[in-house]
Amino acid sequence: MPTILPSYPALRFTGAEILRDGEMQSRSIAIADGRITRGPLTEVNLAGYMILPGIVDLHGDAFERHIAPRPTAPFPSSTGLRSTDRDAAANGVTTAYLAQSWSWEGGKRGPDYAMAMMQALDSYRPQALTDLRLQIRCETHTVDTADRLLAAIQKFGIDYVVFNNHLDEADHLASFNRDELYAWAKNAGRTVDEHLEVIKQAHRQRTQVPRYLCRLADRFDELGVIYGSHDDPDGETRETFSMIGAKICEFPTARSAAALARAVGDPVLMGAPNIVRGGSQSGNIAAEDLVRMGLCDALVSDYYYPALHLAAFHLADMGALTFPQAWAMISEAPARILRLPDRGRLDPGRRADLTIINSETRAIEATISGGRITHLAGEAAHRFAFASMGAQMAAE
Incomplete structure (x- = not known):
């Protein structure tokens, strides 16, 4: 088949209200x-x-539903990525990080699946409308995968990693919710006993984890990878990650973690669905409260792309921020956090990333992503x- 070169229209948009220099x-x-x-x-x-500046989404796992609309009905990764691409574009997203786990949990969260996703995205990227990238969510207790992880990050150009630890959740399920533990094990292709043994093996790595994380951090610095942590439960945990260079505080579950991040200059990311729904679906701290306290820097899609622009309007409607300030939380701020200087603002010379709203x-x-029209509907x-x-x- 002949190669189809991307089309970059040359257009001037008139008559609209444009977000420039912090005001409409x-x-x-x-x-x-x-x-x-x-x-x-x-x-x-x-x-x-x-x-408005195109939306820069630093953490989204909606792609999982496009690849497997039902847990037992997976589709090819290429099909799922194309669908994710269209979904992101239809919701004003011009840069999207797909949050892929690298975990002892196995199944779709295991290293084998992560490697397959890296390869699939690498193959799909020339066709992509949206700037799709992978964020790796690295479980802390994956010590024996260090060489493989670092090789993959270098090979596929991964530029964003967050650390998280799901062992406490696993222990809780083992003690109090065997039905959910069974479902977790089944999704990983294991029996409950096999899954419990994997959890025990992960626990046995605890003395090696600090050195493992420091090794990764050192290599990330050499490769230019930006890294942080996910679901920090308290200020002490956030401080520990911050000290090894994991500066991004993603989805802190308590105010103390966000406050510590603010005190040491670490950016805090929260989920936009939390804003739109009026609270966390898992019972953690409300993102809007953190925004009002000045303890949140940027919003991400988490599991639902439409929540991004809806959250910006909600924060403005509720008087938590001005609309330009709220929109900056899904455009300028995330671009700055991930050191993407060519996007996030509508300045001459920057990437033509635009979200156009009725x-x-x-x-x-x-x-419009990178100068290409990626979504067009309605009167526009x-x-x-x-x-x-x-x-x-x-x-x-």
């Missing part, structure tokens, strides 16, 4: 060759719309088509 402004914005630019170009009248309905009607689609026809008639 009535002005035009142009894109060409994949970048935000200046100059007279074919105009698209977007009066009645908001043009001001009345608040529906995302267009997404008619505006783009009309502009295209006008340009063709003028040329004739």
